[in-house]
Amino acid sequence: MSFLVLYLFCLTFTAIVADDEPTFIYPDTFNDAERDSFYYGTFPEDFLWSTATASYQIEGAWNVDGKGPSIWDTFTHEPGNIDNAHNGDDACDSYHKYQDDVNAMKALGLKYYRFSISWSRVLPNGTIDHINQPGIDYYNNLIDALKEADISPMVTLYHWDLPQALQDKGGWKNDEIIEHFADYSRLCFETFGDRVGFWITFNEPWVFTVMGHEYGSMAPGLIEPGTTPYIVAHNLLRSHAKAYHIYDDSYRATQKGQIGITLNSDYYQASDVDDPDTVEAAERAQQFVMGWFANPVYYGDYPDVMKTTIAEKSEKQGFNASRLPEFTEAEKLSLAGSSDFFGFNCYTTSYARPIKNTATPLVPPSWSTDQDVFSWKSPDWPTSGSDWLRPVPWGARRLLNWIKKKYGNPVIYITENGISTNDTFNVNDQIRIDYYSAYLSEVLKAIELDEVNVKGYTAWSLMDNFEWARGYTERFGLHYVDFNSQEKTRVPKDSATFYAKVIADNGFPSSGVQSSLVNGGVKVLVLAVAFVFGMK
Numbered sequence: 001m002s003f004l005v006l007y008l009f010c011l012t013f014t015a016i017v018a019d020d021e022p023t024f025i026y027p028d029t030f031n032d033a034e035r036d037s038f039y040y041g042t043f044p045e046d047f048l049w050s051t052a053t054a055s056y057q058i059e060g061a062w063n064v065d066g067k068g069p070s071i072w073d074t075f076t077h078e079p080g081n082i083d084n085a086h087n088g089d090d091a092c093d094s095y096h097k098y099q100d101d102v103n104a105m106k107a108l109g110l111k112y113y114r115f116s117i118s119w120s121r122v123l124p125n126g127t128i129d130h131i132n133q134p135g136i137d138y139y140n141n142l143i144d145a146l147k148e149a150d151i152s153p154m155v156t157l158y159h160w161d162l163p164q165a166l167q168d169k170g171g172w173k174n175d176e177i178i179e180h181f182a183d184y185s186r187l188c189f190e191t192f193g194d195r196v197g198f199w200i201t202f203n204e205p206w207v208f209t210v211m212g213h214e215y216g217s218m219a220p221g222l223i224e225p226g227t228t229p230y231i232v233a234h235n236l237l238r239s240h241a242k243a244y245h246i247y248d249d250s251y252r253a254t255q256k257g258q259i260g261i262t263l264n265s266d267y268y269q270a271s272d273v274d275d276p277d278t279v280e281a282a283e284r285a286q287q288f289v290m291g292w293f294a295n296p297v298y299y300g301d302y303p304d305v306m307k308t309t310i311a312e313k314s315e316k317q318g319f320n321a322s323r324l325p326e327f328t329e330a331e332k333l334s335l336a337g338s339s340d341f342f343g344f345n346c347y348t349t350s351y352a353r354p355i356k357n358t359a360t361p362l363v364p365p366s367w368s369t370d371q372d373v374f375s376w377k378s379p380d381w382p383t384s385g386s387d388w389l390r391p392v393p394w395g396a397r398r399l400l401n402w403i404k405k406k407y408g409n410p411v412i413y414i415t416e417n418g419i420s421t422n423d424t425f426n427v428n429d430q431i432r433i434d435y436y437s438a439y440l441s442e443v444l445k446a447i448e449l450d451e452v453n454v455k456g457y458t459a460w461s462l463m464d465n466f467e468w469a470r471g472y473t474e475r476f477g478l479h480y481v482d483f484n485s486q487e488k489t490r491v492p493k494d495s496a497t498f499y500a501k502v503i504a505d506n507g508f509p510s511s512g513v514q515s516s517l518v519n520g521g522v523k524v525l526v527l528a529v530a531f532v533f534g535m536k
């Protein structure tokens with residue numbers, strides 16, 4: 001085994017430390033005989049097993065008991081924004097059926113549950129002037145029910161559903177939001193923090209920033225490319241730092257919890273690892289998605305490559321200053337080190353290569369063209385119910401190694417991982433079992449072979465729910481939900497049985513879980529996974 005470890009290390013993960021910034025060597029994933037092997041073993045003893053949801057996607061009760069509207073209520077009620085004109089008015093009705101959720105979690109054997117608080121359910125107009133007691137009661141009841149079931153809450157403060165009243169004042173474009181978010185965070189720490197061990201300030205700022213403010217495909221639906229996304233991200237990062245320090249200064253000592261942020265990114269694999277320009281392009285893509293947020297949180301400032309490129313382009317485009325705002329020295333200090341763990345939402349991979357942009361004048365400003373990168377999914381990779389999501393298990397291990405290298409081997413919690421289908425009623429979801437088993441095997445390799453510090457794993461999602469602009473047409477759940485029924489019964493899919501077994505076994509002991517779930521046992525499973533994922 002030790003020879004294998006050394007071999008893998010030398011061939012695929014050797015990384016050198018450059019003068020100032022740690023350099024990740026993009027591995028040759030095209031000629032790696034070991035790349036798709038299945039790895040059996042168990043996870044560290046204190047590993048946290050979890051599933052996740054988000055308030056707008058499951059709660060329903062959008063205008064009940066004093067809740068104020070959020071930008072997602074507004075966005076979904078505008079015709080044309082969501083497939084089939086679906087909305088989250090009722091969703092899984094978790095506002096009333098949270099005990100069913102907890103029961104489903106109990107059956108899975110979960111140790112943790114990641115959910116988010118709807119800001120406008122507790123503060124209907126977004127500000128601390130009016131606290132909505134029924135909203136507070138709801139989260140207290142949920143947290144107590146979880147505790148009763150021996151499940152610890154991991155709470156996201158912001159999973160995209162900004163109170164509409166704050167959007168009306170400019171939303172994340174207006175830096176007054178920093179104080180409002182601080183008030184909201186303080187209220188949550190004060191009210192729920194005695195029972196919450198993990199706080200996540202923001203879920204996937206990249207998605208919210210770019211989809212909501214550059215492409216307009218998510219709430220608040222703004223199409224203001226190349227300027228607004230950078231301002232929104234800037235205010236969001238400053239809000240994150242402020243909330244982190246509120247917790248650190250006033251609550252950590254008594255509540256003894258942790259606080260961090262959750263980031264997402266594809267793994268961007270250089271399509272030609274022997275071409276330095278292509279490798280640079282892959283790195284640029286990684287920095288423009290993940291580094292944009294992780295660098296400030298770990299090092300206090302945006303990645304150099306973003307600062308230089310955006311400043312140069314802004315000048316050529318006739319802007320007086322860079323479209324990427326600058327942090328003050330005080331802000332840099334307050335941001336650096338403002339996360340107790342690296343929350344990582346892990347889904348898929350893209351190939352990347354450079355675009356040589358020679359157009360004069362330069363293309364109109366946008367986050368997407370600022371990078372000069374072309375990225376794509378291989379048509380050879382299997383598909384899912386979502387066009388952006390192709391299962392590429394090996395990419396997960398590489399991106400975990402990228403995070404380790406870039407941010408000093410932080411504690412990582414995988415705060416989401418999952419796959420969608422477009423079916424209506426199907427509880428025989430072998431595709432999901434194949435996805436989870438193959439991704440978990442890569443996570444285990446990262447822990448055992450690469451010494452990446454992954455301490456927990458979260459399956460997205462506990463149950464089918466409102467999948468943003470795709471409405472209910474894409475299902476990610478371990479449990480099936482019939483959205484047309486009043487009861488919205490949570491029916492376990494095969495993947496729920498599978499996940500419960502993985503949790504009970506704390507992974508894949510060499511004999512056990514796999515053979516009982518896949519015909520023919522361990523060896524056949526390896527072949528089956530290899531087949532499903534198009535491995536050679």
Ligand code: GAL
Nearest residue numbers: 054203204207460467468476
């Ligand atoms: C994430 C998001 C979740 C869920 C998931 C599947 O980006 O945080 O809310 O929608 O993707 O698309």
